[in-house]
Amino acid sequence: MLKLSKKAEYAFMATIYLASHSGNEYPTAKEIADNYKIPFQLVAKILQNLAKNNIVISFQGVKGGYKLNKNPDEISLIDIIKAVETNYKLTECMLEGGDTSNCTLVDCCKIRDPLVEIQRKIDIMFQETSLKQIL
Amino acid sequence: MLKLSKKAEYAFMATIYLASHSGNEYPTAKEIADNYKIPFQLVAKILQNLAKNNIVISFQGVKGGYKLNKNPDEISLIDIIKAVETNYKLTECMLEGGDTSNCTLVDCCKIRDPLVEIQRKIDIMFQETSLKQIL
DNA sequence: TTAAATAAGACTTAAATGGTCGGACATAAC
DNA sequence: GTTATGTCCGACCATTTAAGTCTTATTTAA
Ligand code: SF4
Ligand code: SF4
Numbered sequence: 001m002l003k004l005s006k007k008a009e010y011a012f013m014a015t016i017y018l019a020s021h022s023g024n025e026y027p028t029a030k031e032i033a034d035n036y037k038i039p040f041q042l043v044a045k046i047l048q049n050l051a052k053n054n055i056v057i058s059f060q061g062v063k064g065g066y067k068l069n070k071n072p073d074e075i076s077l078i079d080i081i082k083a084v085e086t087n088y089k090l091t092e093c094m095l096e097g098g099d100t101s102n103c104t105l106v107d108c109c110k111i112r113d114p115l116v117e118i119q120r121k122i123d124i125m126f127q128e129t130s131l132k133q134i135l
Numbered sequence: 136m137l138k139l140s141k142k143a144e145y146a147f148m149a150t151i152y153l154a155s156h157s158g159n160e161y162p163t164a165k166e167i168a169d170n171y172k173i174p175f176q177l178v179a180k181i182l183q184n185l186a187k188n189n190i191v192i193s194f195q196g197v198k199g200g201y202k203l204n205k206n207p208d209e210i211s212l213i214d215i216i217k218a219v220e221t222n223y224k225l226t227e228c229m230l231e232g233g234d235t236s237n238c239t240l241v242d243c244c245k246i247r248d249p250l251v252e253i254q255r256k257i258d259i260m261f262q263e264t265s266l267k268q269i270l
Numbered sequence: 271t272t273a274a275a276t277a278a279g280a281c282t283t284a285a286a287t288g289g290t291c292g293g294a295c296a297t298a299a300c
Numbered sequence: 301g302t303t304a305t306g307t308c309c310g311a312c313c314a315t316t317t318a319a320g321t322c323t324t325a326t327t328t329a330a
């Protein structure tokens with residue numbers, strides 16, 4: 001429990017790589033996968049997620065690849081996490097918008113409020129850490 | 136990802152219940168399970184874990200049950216979490232003792248150090264929150 | 271002796287994660 | 301225009317982990 005998914009780890013690695021290789025040529029998914037010895041297909045998919053969320057910009061075709069869409073100090077870790085992770089939440093009842101419909105215990109559950117508070121603190125922590133800080 | 140396990144949630148519920156029902160009779164696993172409408176066998180096992188870790192004291196036989204071993208303000212959430220959860224860690228490489236042998240990427244991984252720091256902050260947050268605070 | 275409780279471990283099922291595959295699309299270079 | 305090299309995207313499979321169940325043994329008040 002409380003484990004960060006590989007997706008998130010790989011997303012950190014990929015964005016760190018992009019931040020450190022901003023030359024003329026755009027780094028490719030293959031290049032990143034080789035560099036970190038992680039599965040190519042997976043990194044590719046993660047970069048697509050990051051692109052959808054405007055964290056990176058993708059270039060298709062020959063000489064294609066990726067680059068960061070903002071400066072590393074303008075990208076917070078929570079953006080990266082939320083881009084790749086569908087289940088970023090401490091408990092079932094903490095979907096965005098405070099949807100509590102997916103837990104039958106919600107009526108008699110006393111622990112939700114304190115957990116919401118803890119979730120908020122964790123969020124803030126990731127929010128306040130920028131990509132630049134982990135380069 | 137970053138999800139708290141049901142085990143941990145149930146452990147919070149159980150300890151909260153014990154903290155709120157400290158009469159002459161010891162609350163039983165069945166009683167707690169019924170009260171929160173959660174699986175009896177599961178709560179029982181969790182209480183056993185808590186007992187092993189000296190967070191609760193168990194009494195066997197008829198009129199048996201459980202009670203807290205300390206005052207609610209002396210029990211921190213991290214104690215409860217660690218009692219029931221074997222995999223409390225942000226990444227594979229963060230087992231107690233800093234064992235990095237289970238990740239082949241550890242040599243070239245740049246994200247470990249910052250993640251260790253984040254893990255530390257999360258730990259502190261749970262450490263600093265006592266059971267009393269979530270009653 | 272019996273009933274009501276915990277203790278413990280094996281087992282099954284369900285869900286989430288991690289990883290793969292195949293085909294479509296885009297584009298620079300020849 | 302053809303080709304090589306890249307992204308895009310959904311469906312799929314495999315593995316692991318979490319969640320829950322079952323069974324038997326043990327303890328103890330009445
Ligand atoms: S049991 Fe409580 S904290 Fe857990 S998911 Fe349900 S409402 Fe949320
Ligand atoms: S990739 Fe890095 S952070 Fe993730 S488990 Fe391996 S060493 Fe730890």
